[in-house]
Amino acid sequence: MDNTIRIPLDLPDVQIQEVSQNEQGEWLIRVESRIHGTQCHRCGRQITHFHGVDSAIRLRHLPLFETPVLIEICPKRYRCPHCEGHPTTTQRLSWHALRSPNTKPYEQWLLRLLVNSTIADVARTLNISDETVLGVLKRWVSPQVNWDEFESIEVVGLDEIALKRGHRDYITLVTVPLMPHGVAILAILADRKKQTVVDFFRSIPTRLRESIQRVCTDMYQGFVAAAAEEVPQARIVVDRFHVARAYHKCADAVRKHELKRLKQTLSKAEYRQIQGAMWPFRKSPDDLNDEEQALLDRLFTYSPKLKLAYTLREELTEIFERNYTKTGAQCAIRAWCKRVRKSGLDEFESFLGTVDTWLDNITNYFLEGWSSGFVEGFNNRVKVLKRRCYGILNVETMFQRLTLDLDGYEKFGFT
Ligand SMILES: [Zn+2]
Numbered sequence: 001m002d003n004t005i006r007i008p009l010d011l012p013d014v015q016i017q018e019v020s021q022n023e024q025g026e027w028l029i030r031v032e033s034r035i036h037g038t039q040c041h042r043c044g045r046q047i048t049h050f051h052g053v054d055s056a057i058r059l060r061h062l063p064l065f066e067t068p069v070l071i072e073i074c075p076k077r078y079r080c081p082h083c084e085g086h087p088t089t090t091q092r093l094s095w096h097a098l099r100s101p102n103t104k105p106y107e108q109w110l111l112r113l114l115v116n117s118t119i120a121d122v123a124r125t126l127n128i129s130d131e132t133v134l135g136v137l138k139r140w141v142s143p144q145v146n147w148d149e150f151e152s153i154e155v156v157g158l159d160e161i162a163l164k165r166g167h168r169d170y171i172t173l174v175t176v177p178l179m180p181h182g183v184a185i186l187a188i189l190a191d192r193k194k195q196t197v198v199d200f201f202r203s204i205p206t207r208l209r210e211s212i213q214r215v216c217t218d219m220y221q222g223f224v225a226a227a228a229e230e231v232p233q234a235r236i237v238v239d240r241f242h243v244a245r246a247y248h249k250c251a252d253a254v255r256k257h258e259l260k261r262l263k264q265t266l267s268k269a270e271y272r273q274i275q276g277a278m279w280p281f282r283k284s285p286d287d288l289n290d291e292e293q294a295l296l297d298r299l300f301t302y303s304p305k306l307k308l309a310y311t312l313r314e315e316l317t318e319i320f321e322r323n324y325t326k327t328g329a330q331c332a333i334r335a336w337c338k339r340v341r342k343s344g345l346d347e348f349e350s351f352l353g354t355v356d357t358w359l360d361n362i363t364n365y366f367l368e369g370w371s372s373g374f375v376e377g378f379n380n381r382v383k384v385l386k387r388r389c390y391g392i393l394n395v396e397t398m399f400q401r402l403t404l405d406l407d408g409y410e411k412f413g414f415t
Contacts, residue, residue: 011061011071011095011103026068029061033076038091040080049079051088060102060128062109068127071103097139107136108412114401115408116388134397140412141400145186147204150176152211153186156234157378158223160192161386163393171395172197172223173385177378184406185385188399194222201230216378218242219358238361240320241379246351247316248282253347254309255281262302274299281306284314308343312336320365329366330359 009016014031022028037048053074061069076091095104102110110133114122119137123130157175162168172189186204189196201209212234215227219238227236255278263271277299280292288296300307319332337355340348355362365375385402392398 007064011093011105013093014073022070024068026070027064028058028070028072030056030072032073033091033093035091035093038076038078038089040078040083040087041089042083042087043080045080045082047078047080047082047089049081051077051079053077054090059096059100059106061106062103100135100139101132102136107140110136111140111404111408111412114404116405118391137397137400137404141404143396143399145184147208150208153204153208154211155214155216155378156186156212156227156231157183157382158197158215158217158220158227159382159386160218160220160223161389163389171389171398172200173382173389174200175378175382175385177374177381181377181381182406183378183381183385185399185402188389188395188402190395192220192222194226197223197226198230201226214364216375217361219246219354219361224361235364235367236361237364237367238358239375239379240362240365241376243354243358243362244317244320246354247313247348250345250348250351251309251313252282254306254345257347258303258306266302270302274302281310284317305345309345309347312340312343312345312348315339324366326363326366329363333359333363 009029009031011031013033013035015034017030017032018028019030020028036050037046039045040047053076056072056074058070058072061071063069073093077088078091079086079088092098097104097107100107110122110126113125114133114137119130119133123133126133153176155177157173157177159173159175160170161173162170170192172187172192174186174189176184176186178184187200189200204212209231210233212231214237215223215231215234216237216239217223217227219242224236227234259274259277262274266274274295277295280288280296281299283292285293296310300310316333316336319329319336322332324332333355337352340352385405388402388405389398392401
């Protein structure tokens with residue numbers, strides 16, 4: 001019975017000379033180029049004066065049944081009869097990049113493994129060093145955006161990221177939503193200073209910079225000022241999700257204060273009845289099941305103040321759900337602010353200040369052309385990207401890693 005199989009090597013332009021296994025059990029496949037001649041590195045002409053072969057190099061290739069495979073080849077060298085001094089040029093083969101210790105199929109496989117993973121994980125899986133993985137990433141993924149890939153940029157997102165929780169070092173993520181769904185990264189800036197963002201806008205080719213119609217941003221003066229100066233034609237939109245985070249925080253502050261008060265004033269048995277109310281309180285009414293609704297109702301009978309905070313919070317969310325015009329939205333939000341002031345809930349005080357400062361940018365959300373699904377989709381994708389940034393401290397590598405996450409399968413998948 002024959003238990004061997006024959007499989008094609010699938011590397012073009014080479015002839016297999018010998019297959020053996022070394023002491024480590026790795027497959028060693030010795031091959032020879034079947035191509036004659038190369039292009040002179042100086043004059044670019046086709047040259048065929050054979051000069052000899054270089055010493056053998058070993059390149060890591062795709063493993064066979066999890067056994068590592070090395071391709072061994074002695075690169076051919078050719079002499080140019082035309083150039084002065086008759087320089088020699090090493091022949092390049094289509095499946096190997098200059099100075100790489102791996103074959104191209106191996107590197108593309110590695111890149112697919114790296115999508116949504118980490119350098120350390122891939123290095124461990126393949127039993128190679130972190131540096132090898134980084135080297136592959138550097139060879140294949142540009143550390144900067146290629147502007148030629150864009151016809152126009154309609155929307156730019158500016159988001160700040162604190163690299164470590166509670167850390168004060170911020171970087172800036174610059175993104176564009178791609179239709180119908182998707183996102184591309186334009187840059188990762190090393191800080192969030194206004195000047196840095198200004199410099200970035202200036203680095204965008206004029207034709208593209210002039211095509212920007214909206215800049216979506218956090219409520220952060222540095223971003224807004226930079227965008228207003230450098231892309232004056234664009235509307236600056238503080239998106240509703242950043243706003244929502246701010247007023248949800250106010251309602252949560254009321255919850256904390258009230259629960260603390262109730263813990264002191266209610267009997268133990270009574271307090272037990274409202275335990276676990278935090279999660280239902282955070283949900284919108286539509287997302288509550290009957291049990292959660294009952295729990296919230298009990299909580300609200302003990303604390304009318306909390307009911308008020310919850311109602312106000314949901315009223316504002318409701319405003320963002322409606323098809324207001326910009327002016328209509330401004331009226332509705334101002335009326336809401338009045339109700340908040342009347343409520344006497346001090347916890348919302350800071351948010352009223354936020355509305356005063358940002359109302360114009362906040363209500364740009366209601367200008368035509370936005371659908372909330374679009375904004376939410378964009379925002380969710382940015383959130384995923386932001387999460388992926390934690391732990392990557394090198395801004396350049398971060399750009400390459402996130403770009404790979406976004407289109408690695410497409411770029412390095414099977415064709
Ligand atoms: Zn030449």
